[in-house]
Amino acid sequence: xxxxxxxxxxxxxxxxxxxxxxxxxxxxxxxxxxxxxxxxxxxxxxxxxxxxxxxxxxxxxxxxxxxxxxxxxxxxxxxxxxxxxxxxxxxxxxxxxxxxxxxxxxxxxxxxxxxxxxxxxxxxxxxxxxxxxxxxxxxxxxxxxxxxxxxx
Amino acid sequence: xxxxxxxxxxxxxxxxxxxxxxxxxxxxxxxxxxxxxxxxxxxxxxxxxxxxxxxxxxxxxxxxxxxxxxxxxxxxxxxxxxxxxxxxxxxxxxxxxxxxxxxxxxxxxxxxxxxxxxxxxxxxxxxxxxxxxxxxxxxxxxxxxxxxxxxx
Amino acid sequence: xxxxxxxxxxxxxxxxxxxxxxxxxxxxxxxxxxxxxxxxxxxxxxxxxxxxxxxxxxxxxxxxxxxxxxxxxxxxxxxxxxxxxxxxxxxxxxxxxxxxxxxxxxxxxxxxxxxxxxxxxxxxxxxxxxxxxxxxxxxxxxxxxxxxxxxx
Numbered sequence: 001x002x003x004x005x006x007x008x009x010x011x012x013x014x015x016x017x018x019x020x021x022x023x024x025x026x027x028x029x030x031x032x033x034x035x036x037x038x039x040x041x042x043x044x045x046x047x048x049x050x051x052x053x054x055x056x057x058x059x060x061x062x063x064x065x066x067x068x069x070x071x072x073x074x075x076x077x078x079x080x081x082x083x084x085x086x087x088x089x090x091x092x093x094x095x096x097x098x099x100x101x102x103x104x105x106x107x108x109x110x111x112x113x114x115x116x117x118x119x120x121x122x123x124x125x126x127x128x129x130x131x132x133x134x135x136x137x138x139x140x141x142x143x144x145x146x147x148x149x150x151x152x
Numbered sequence: 153x154x155x156x157x158x159x160x161x162x163x164x165x166x167x168x169x170x171x172x173x174x175x176x177x178x179x180x181x182x183x184x185x186x187x188x189x190x191x192x193x194x195x196x197x198x199x200x201x202x203x204x205x206x207x208x209x210x211x212x213x214x215x216x217x218x219x220x221x222x223x224x225x226x227x228x229x230x231x232x233x234x235x236x237x238x239x240x241x242x243x244x245x246x247x248x249x250x251x252x253x254x255x256x257x258x259x260x261x262x263x264x265x266x267x268x269x270x271x272x273x274x275x276x277x278x279x280x281x282x283x284x285x286x287x288x289x290x291x292x293x294x295x296x297x298x299x300x301x302x303x304x
Numbered sequence: 305x306x307x308x309x310x311x312x313x314x315x316x317x318x319x320x321x322x323x324x325x326x327x328x329x330x331x332x333x334x335x336x337x338x339x340x341x342x343x344x345x346x347x348x349x350x351x352x353x354x355x356x357x358x359x360x361x362x363x364x365x366x367x368x369x370x371x372x373x374x375x376x377x378x379x380x381x382x383x384x385x386x387x388x389x390x391x392x393x394x395x396x397x398x399x400x401x402x403x404x405x406x407x408x409x410x411x412x413x414x415x416x417x418x419x420x421x422x423x424x425x426x427x428x429x430x431x432x433x434x435x436x437x438x439x440x441x442x443x444x445x446x447x448x449x450x451x452x453x454x455x456x
C-alpha cells in the first residue's frame with residue numbers, strides 16, 4: 001500500500017501571473033509549496049497525524065495534498081480560498097476546501113459550516129478546527145489558493 | 153516505484169448535502185469510501201487484481217481510485233453515475249466512468265459502450281464486465297457518485 | 305514517503321473517440337500511456353531525473369504524470385496540447401502544460417512563455433527546454449493531449 005501520511009500543515013496565498021497556470025504556480029510558491037509535485041487528495045487527516053508548520057519538503061517530492069483555489073482574469077475582482085481541518089477526539093480528521101469570488105471572512109465561514117456538517121454526517125464530535133485562508137484582489141490574472149499538505 | 157494495486161471493488165451512491173462539497177462527501181460516506189484519501193486515477197485494472205467487495209480500508213489511507221460524479225443544485229433533477237470494469241482474458245482490464253443528468257439505465261448503457269470501444273481500440277477481447285451505478289433525485293444539493301477503489 | 309521519480313519522458317498525441325472519455329483514452333493509447341494508471345501531478349521535475357524516451361512502464365502501474373489536454377466535439381475545429389520541461393543548471397526543473405483551440409505553434413509558444421515566467425519567479429536560470437506538442441483537427445469527438453510521465 002501507499003504509506004499513510006504522518007504530518008501536515010496549512011498554507012494559503014494569493015499571487016499574480018501572466019497566465020492562469022503561472023498565477024497558480026506563483027500562488028504555490030508564495031505558499032511554500034511551489035517546488036514539489038502535488039498529488040491532490042479528497043481529504044481526510046490520517047489518525048495521529050502531527051501538525052508541523054515548519055515542515056521542509058525536498059523539491060520534486062510527491063506530496064499528497066488537499067487544496068482549493070480560484071483563478072480570475074477580472075481586474076479588481078476579490079477572490080478568496082480557505083482550507084480547514086476538523087479534528088476528532090481520538091481518530092481521523094476531515095479536511096474541507098473552499099474558493100470563490102468573495103472575501104476571506106466568507107470563505108472561512110463556509111469552511112466552518114462544511115466541517116460541522118462533515119462531523120455531523122459521521123456522528124463524531126468536532127473538537128477543534130484549524131483554518132488557513134487568503135483573499136486576493138486581482139490585478140491582471142490572479143490566483144487565491146489554500147492547501148493542507150500531508151507528509152511523513 | 154509506487155506499488156501496483158492488487159485488489160478492487162465497485163461502489164455507487166447518491167446523497168444530499170448543504171453544499172456541493174458536503175454532498176460529495178456524503179455520497180462518499182454512503183458508498184463506504186468517505187474516510188479515506190482518494191487519489192484519482194485514469195484508469196486501468198492492474199493484471200491479476202482480485203475482486204474483494206468486503207475490503208476494509210483503514211481511515212486516512214491513500215487510495216488510488218477511479219470515479220465519476222455529478223453534483224446538481226436543481227431540485228427535482230435526476231442525476232446518475234456509473235463505473236464499469238472491463239476484463240480481458242488474462243491481462244489488465246479497463247475502467248470507465250460516466251455521470252450525467254439522466255437515469256441509471258442510460259448511465260450503464262454509456263459505460264458498456266465505452267468499455268466496448270476501449271477494448272476494440274486495444275484489439276483485446278472483452279470477456280466480462282462489472283458495473284456499479286446509482287441514480288439520485290435531487291432535493292436541494294445532490295451528488296451521484298460511482299467509483300472503483302484500488303487497494304492492496 | 306512516496307518515492308520520488310527518477311526518470312521521465314515527453315509524449316503528445318491526438319485521437320478521435322465515440323465519447324469524450326474514449327477520445328481521451330485513445331489519445332493516451334496513441335501517446336503510449338494508455339494502459340497505466342495516471343496520477344496527475346502539478347508539476348516539478350525532480351532533481352537528477354533522467355530523460356528516457358524508451359521507458360516501458362508495466363500495465364496497471366501507478367504513474368505520476370503532468371499533462372494537459374483538450375476534448376472537442378466541434379467537427380473541423382483545430383485543437384492543440386503541449387507540455388514543456390524547463391531545466392535548471394543543477395537542481396529541479398519545472399513542467400508546464402497547455403491546451404487550447406489553436407495550432408501547435410501557438411501551444412508551444414505559450415509553453416515557452418510559461419517556463420520563462422516560472423524560472424523568473426524562482427530566480428533560477430533556465431538552461432534548456434524540452435517540448436512535446438500536437439495539434440488535431442476534430443472529426444467527431446477529438447482529443448489533443450501532451451504529457452510528461454515520471455517514473456523510476
